[in-house]
Amino acid sequence: MGILQGFLDALVGLYYDSGLVDLSWKNYLMMGVACVLLYLAIKKQFEPLLLLPIAFGMLLVNLFPDIMASPSTTMMPLADYLAEHLADFNNTPVETLINEANLQSTLESISYAKTNIDGQWYVNVPQYGGLFYYLYQGVKLGIYPPLIFLGIGCMTDFGPLIANPKSFILGAAAQIGIFVTFIVATLLGFTNAEAGSIGIIGGADGPTAIYTTTLLAPHLLGPIAVAAYSYMALVPLIQPPIMKLLTTKKERAVVMTQLRPVSKLEKILFPIIVTILCSILLPSSAPLVGMLMLGNLFKESGVVDRIFKTAQNELMNIITIFLGVTVGATATGDVFLRLDTLKIIALGLAAFCLGTAFGVLFGKLMYIFTKGKVNPLIGSAGVSAVPMAARVSNKVGQEENPGNFLLMHAMGPNVAGVIGSAVAAGVLISILG
Amino acid sequence: MTTYHASAEPNMSVIILITGFVVVFAVLILLIGIIMAYSKIVSSAQNASQKRKAKKQAQQAEISSVEEAVSEPVSSAPASDGSLDLQTVAVITAAVDAFYGDSKVRVVGIRPTSGSNTRSQWATAGLIESIPKMRSEGLL
DSSP states (O other): OHHHHHHHHHHHHHHHHSHHHHOOHHHHHHHHHHHHHHHHHHTSOSSHHHHHHHHHHHHHHHHOGGGGOOOEEEEEEHHHHHHHTGGGGTTOOHHHHTSTTTHHHHHHHOOSOEEEETTEEEEEEEEOOOHHHHHHHHHHTTOHHHHHHHHHHHHOOOHHHHHOTTHHHHHHHTTHHHHHHHHHHHHTTOOHHHHHHHHGGGGOOHHHHHHHHHHHOGGGHHHHHHHHHHHHHTHHHHHHHHHHHHSOHHHHTOOOOOOOOOOHHHHHHHHHHHHHHHHHHOGGGHHHHHHHHHHHHHHHHOSOHHHHHHIIIIIHHHHHHHHHHHHHTTOOHHHHSSHHHHHHHHHHHHHHHHHHHHHHHHHHHHHHHTTSOSOGGGGGGGSOOTTHHHHHHHHHHHHHOTTOOOHHHHHHHHHHHHHHHHHHHHHHHHHHO | OOOOOOOSOHHHHHHHHHHHHHHHHHHHHHHHHHHHHHHHHHHHHHHHHHHHHHHHHHHHHHHHHHHHHHHHHHHSOOOTTSOOOHHHHHHHHHHHHHHHTTSOOOOOOOOOOSSSOOSOHHHHHHHHHHHHHHHHTTOO
């Protein structure tokens, strides 16, 4: 009978410990969202390297919210603490340990902080944080984004941009969405700093969005990071309708002339010059632009093969895993399903769409000024999201003309967009930080 | 979560909008100018160095062709069977003709001597020095 009772008690205890009791409908709804994102990542392959860890982090945190719990201290009455740790005191009875003669020496032998409230002693027992809490510190302290930029720099070929520097215009145009969204966000009641962090989603650059938000509005980091990365992953869904809406069939079918070859010396000088210029004019953009260009210099110099390979493979992959799961883990039901978060998601989408639209519209201007030599579709690639946005430009172009290869032409605005969004972030941080 | 409030300074938002817009474009346009400028400088420097290289190569090619021309007779040494090739015969005939001037001398045969030259270098030098004298005295 006693065994059966013990068994039932254990089952009841397990039930109360399980998520079936603690989780709310919000958690279940977010689990559904996570499963949809997992489907998009695995079945549709929308940026799976990002979306899969984000979605799984989201799923995990809604199943077990304590995985993101921050460290804390519990104030435990001294007698209770001693009862739990009798072995540390040679099994001396608690009454003996806390009597007037031994109290002082007992308190001194406890390594944790002690508090006396109304003559009653408490021990401040530390509770360690969840796994993702510690991994998340790299996001919170702004460490991961510049490291991700280092890896991106290693993987980026700035050749198309150097061959056609006018692409910078398209990279700048796509950042207009950031500033227009900023105004809309302030009108919706967000502070300037919050609005700046929301607007930067329009840069379609996850690391930049995280870095900016960390400095301007850290309390919005979760929703902004999830929105930025989700939209980056959903580039193939979001951009094509806007691109088609703003261009004619004739414009989309434009075949661009081949780019000139770029010498090695030009490629080596590029990261050095960009770093010097951006860091002097906008010092707050130095961590992002500097790491991006350092990675690129690793690649182009050709003399640091080992660290170049590490930065673009192992380091980048590790940081991507940590960043992905922890960003996803910020999307708990309680935090995410709020009106403010929904506003941020909507504004982020607007910023992204506006960035795409302004890029395409400037592409159209270049089409007119060059008398039809520039395909406006490459303008949409100005919203960073390397290289997905360039791939989308290429794909939409090939739908009109299967023999048209716009990829290299779109890579110019695409990498210009990375620099452009980092510069825009620098402007916002300088003014609002 | 934070409590949102309307921006205290609406003008500030517009200032940020304009500043951001202008600065982003200004920095990127500046980059366009710098990239164009340094691309030109690099390509002109590389063109100049290529031209120098090409010129040097042309000079080297000229020198080597001359060297080849000079070294060719040397390389066309007597064949191992003792006969001489036509170029060597022509050079020796021309040298003999130049040495004897208008005199009715005809080269009727050239035959490699067997073994090494037995005349010492000093004796050869003496012979060469005495040739003009012998010619003036009508001995040659």
